[in-house]
Amino acid sequence: MPSAQPKPPLALAIAAAIRSVPRGRVSTYGAIAKAAGYPRCARHVGRILRQVGGLPWQRILGSGGRVSLRGEAALEQRFLLEAEGVRFRGRKVDLKQFEHRFAGVLRKRTAARMAAKHRSAGKRRSVRS
């Protein structure tokens, strides 16, 4: 069996969110984290992308639709996205037009399940909203 599977629920939820971004669409680290049920974990999204293979990594951009990568990787990401039909305006992608809107319910339910498991593992303060 592939051992490339991440163990932590956070990684699973985030990987699922990343996979849900369709071709020709993009998302952001922050949006993925939020969609996965971990609103403040944008940094982890990058970590998962680096660690887990087989994900549409090129569809994940930094806030505002900017490419977060450096050097050749940045060029490759842009190249791959343009090949999918995603157009750049200067150095960024117009999120208004290309950002994937997580529809939800299905995804949300998955996130909820993950979140429940997560909470079970580490109860901590909540009461926020």
Place this chain on the structure above:
DNA sequence: AGGGTGACGATCA
């Protein structure tokens, strides 16, 4: 058990 870490994000200079 504790602290450093990072494909980020928002803010400040």
Place this chain on the structure above:
DNA sequence: ATGATCGCCACCC
């Protein structure tokens, strides 16, 4: 607009 800094937070050593 670009670059530096601080804040976040679960993961990993």
